[in-house]
Amino acid sequence: MADKLIGACIIGQSGGPTSVINSSAYGAISAALAAEEITQVLGADHGITGVLGDKLYDMGLEDPAELALLKNTPSSELGSCRYKLADPDVDDTDYKTILEMFKKHNVRYFFYNGGNDSMDTCDKISRFMAKSGWECRVMGIPKTIDNDLVGTDHCPGFASAAKYIATSCMEVSCDSRVYPTGQVTIMEIMGRHAGWLAGSAAVGSRFGAGPDLVYLPELDFDMDKFLADVETVYKAKGNCLVAVSEGVHFADGTFVSEAKASSTDGFGHAQLGGLASRLADAVKAKLDVKTRAIELSLLQRCGAHLASKADVDEAELAGRIAVESAIAGETGKMVAFERAEENGEYVCKTKLIPLTAVANAEKKVPLEWITPEGNFVTDEFIDYVLPLIQGAPERPTECSLPRYAKLRKIKA
């Protein structure tokens, strides 16, 4: 057991929000408020930028009932940022400011909730504090709908987005085959480099409603192959539903969404708009069928009304474990998940991994979880996702609409 370290803590949220990042905040805040070692619990406004600008809120002054509603509130309630800290060997200005703020508020614990960029931020701060001689324990809390952090079985936020995507694809699959004349429907799903979310679109297909074709960014995208796939399905079923990752790219690395119009890429004329519209236009030009492009956009990362209970609970757990581990002496680590089974049931266990192992790395969908045809995911993929999306959390409502946390945000 490490020496008792007494002082304030800061909790910050970073990167793209999710449906459950506030559940991690709640896990960390409630554990910190309960810890005798922690003298004050500070929430950073817009992540590290709130630390740099001394915009810190005293979480101890919040109504506990409102804090508990964070579990039901999508997006980053404290505000997020995409601020990238410089290499401290090149420019340590920001780090000196951070140290100053840590000293001002006697901050001895720093918890940062985000993706791989945020773990890099965490790691840099951790090293600078160590070098400066300011004793401070730094812990990362994972978060990303993209599910692309290495060293963890899955990431908080992924499952709720996956459940939203799978459910929405099931619904659209019902809707898009309603008329006697067929339709090719293209659904664009987030995930620039990893296809975890796009693959999740396929989960409902096991239960009879979902996409016919799924394209992940792990493989090169071939427009001719894509059009041939669509034609085959359309001829057989009179309809076709496609789920496609926003990150699909041609063999030369060009994103399909950004490809310049040319006669060779399947786009007959100048293209604006998103990937789904582009692909729908290419299908229309080739097959002369009715098309519809749907982009799930922000909806998929804030659809908290469809959150997975497993995800909400695990996100909270990650926040709590970060605090408890730091109090026990850990630093420079991220909380990670291990998948286990107890009595034949899925259980989620936690472990700690070094921040350095996570920072700036990406975990992609294993190629063997994509079908040999390259246009769907395998049963292994669906078996991986299913336990994560189980259960519906209790969702407090007001007049049948979601009731979100209303924080007072009183400056410390």
Add this chain to the structure above:
Amino acid sequence: MADKLIGACIIGQSGGPTSVINSSAYGAISAALAAEEITQVLGADHGITGVLGDKLYDMGLEDPAELALLKNTPSSELGSCRYKLADPDVDDTDYKTILEMFKKHNVRYFFYNGGNDSMDTCDKISRFMAKSGWECRVMGIPKTIDNDLVGTDHCPGFASAAKYIATSCMEVSCDSRVYPTGQVTIMEIMGRHAGWLAGSAAVGSRFGAGPDLVYLPELDFDMDKFLADVETVYKAKGNCLVAVSEGVHFADGTFVSEAKASSTDGFGHAQLGGLASRLADAVKAKLDVKTRAIELSLLQRCGAHLASKADVDEAELAGRIAVESAIAGETGKMVAFERAEENGEYVCKTKLIPLTAVANAEKKVPLEWITPEGNFVTDEFIDYVLPLIQGAPERPTECSLPRYAKLRKIKA
């Protein structure tokens, strides 16, 4: 009491699907299966086109448990169509075929579930049968997310779409203000001529999360005024969320979504893509801020996982009342809703109105329910919507994903 009329019935679904049109089908089918006057319950494949093509399914051969799941199944499970019958005085070919099919299957009851076009179809068939001397009672069951049928307080399907839209706007409102740099987010909502759905985006604003500005097609759209509105909100709050009906149009009647690029309409260059993208581009060009365009597309009309219990129950009621009324001797009518209050609680009562009163007419949002500034709805509008979106129906699931009806569809 009219004479007992013994024979088969046909139930058909028509027009754009909704989250609850299958609940009306269930109400009608289950009432018809229970009625001793009705000898066979036929479901028309793809509405009137299934009657014309003698593609009729025997609903009596379905598993009752699967039929009950129709209440949980979005879209038109029997298939829909947008087939417009000719004026019988000009071309009665289709009507003769329909009569032939009615005779073949001894159809004495025809129930058609749809919007105002479908009520026109209903009305024409009703008149032709009367003229032909084939005794057949014809009843319309209302349905439309657009909520634009006259003679009824509201339409089955509207409330569930409204709830989906309101909830999604609340969630996006959380997500779109997450970064220190602001964003203008434009959400495009269905409703070509009536603004009931776009207005519903504002319901969450009463509870602290929702759009800042709402534009309905009941008023002419003024691009300069729109840009000035956005600028005012953005300057005051650092963010702006706009909900806009797909049907907004300039004073000359041109849809904003179809306006040709010109120097006067706010679009500086050639535009493709939907309305939301066009408006986002116009905002970006004028204010040089980060923008995001979101189109709710099909999601809003098939989002059954967020259905309103009131809507599901009322849709079922409308189907049942249509059958019971026809058995009691009614014909040439549509089931309509009246809003009432019992012990201070909203209750929905039914009445019958002539199909002729509904066919091809449209009910728009009263202008006094739009604010004088023309960029939001009034409290009266929100008070109108709120009772309709109450409650969450029981939703059978399988592995935490929706479990839809699986019909056998055995041809009669």
